[in-house]
Amino acid sequence: MPASVKDVAALAGVSSSTVSNYLNHPHVLGDSSRERVRDAIERLGYVPNESARQLRAGSSKALALILLDAWLPYFHELSRGVEDVTREGGWSLFFSNSNRDGAQERRNIDMFEAHRVQGIIIYPLDDVVPRLEQLADRGIRSVVVGPIPASTKVASVLFDDTGGGRLAGEHLLSIGRRRILFLGNPAVSQSNDRLAGLRAAVADSTATVEVLDVPHLATEDGMEAGARIAALAPADRPDAIFAANDMVALGVLTQLVRHGIRVPDDIALVGFDDVDQAHQSVVPLTSVRQPGYEIGRAAGAALLQQLADPAAAPPAMTPFAAELIVRESTVGR
Template structure:
């Protein structure tokens, strides 16, 4: 069955195509009787507005694509919510895609958004994404990196200083008396992971006393991967376990917390202190409230969309790098050693 067209609606309502268009786009310029007849025709025929075609004819889309690294992480949910809040002020809708740390899915969503000719793209990328974003730019689609600093400055970015965050996290663990510290995280193609590890290493090297920092690699930044890493740690003799763990994000930390709870006896923080990154809502509600490095998630989303809309309005703007500072949130999981 062929789709109902605007001409079908006009014929059924006994009005011109221009009147139907005005009812859809400028109802205040049409008589109440014409509005009623057109709306009844739309309802009767089941007409669905081809909004994508309308946007292309107008030359401006009211949609923005947002590609996130991990849709299961509440941090990214809050970032998207911030972008949605900002977009609602300008009538912008956010189309959301979760790559789940998969480069193929990332390419798929970018291809889709390019085909849809969205106004712009916000993206928290997996690896080096600049060549693909350059292609979007050539098509007139602006892009802003989210939760990822643009090292070469070719694109605007909104991020948190993950190196400083990693350093602060390990400095806090050292201040609580811990000296055998493990960094748990991966994959290292993700820039945020490598930055947080770099900060952790800097803190250990600058401690002024002997501090061991080991790396326990994970395949992903999930609760399940954190639990698996925790199981590997617990399989060691007690004397070979770390006395503190810095997890690359809170989901890993929550998985680690599960694994470090043995037969109802929690080893955190008495034997192993634990700190995460992001300060998602579940962190404070964990069985042992989790210390974490807080990111201003909604502010990141709002700022990223604001910059994107400014750049779509003026493509000659110079890309800018907005970097927020993380905040240490101390809870029971890093209580000072007795």
């Protein structure tokens, strides 16, 4: 059974309050008391319950990150950026995954409020700003990764998703593609923005845009969509596909290659995010780069800035710009 404060106090020959002072306010103890308590802790292997101490104090050095879909590689990079910058600031970071479930997203926020974290970074599914504004009034600051309604209490880190969609559309037009299929999820605002950018790019051309909804923006969704496309007569297939993320694009690519459909000769393919798998695939994937690690660091820094000056307004941040990385899936070898 783990040693307790009472065990330490008994071995050191001091009161429990003296042990508590050693853990929380060592400067109030004399040298002799500090040495006896330290020796007792070392002999017993006592480990303080930091969570309990923080709850008693009503504060913590803990932050929370709530992800939309933790299994996607983009969110791995985002998480790494948040963790690196918060660790550098001396904070602990807890993770949770909403799994594209609005109810789970709300439960995650409630859980972290109950655990009295000092700040939350969230890549949301729903409009969480009203809830986060309530938390701000209770001293818990927050940063949303993605677009939000105007708020004087919640910060946001933005990426130019519309601009990324426009770059993809302009590139496909430049290589002569005119029958473009977009694969996305209308429940995700970033997916809608990427589609809007694509449509803006082709608005003054003869190109057409068809849309096929995919439920989870995962590789399996792309494989299912790819199988449907492969089953079409060649004349009925699109000559280009723009997927809302790389994992969907890579699923499509797998099916096209399996069915002998040439990429990019028959169908050009563009993804989004530029995760590592994009350049590692059998046909390297053209993709719109979204710098997940840098966005994560920016979100972490924005949260720490608010915590350092709680009375200040949330920092205004310039959106991260999109960049098109052209590879063999659109231009060939």
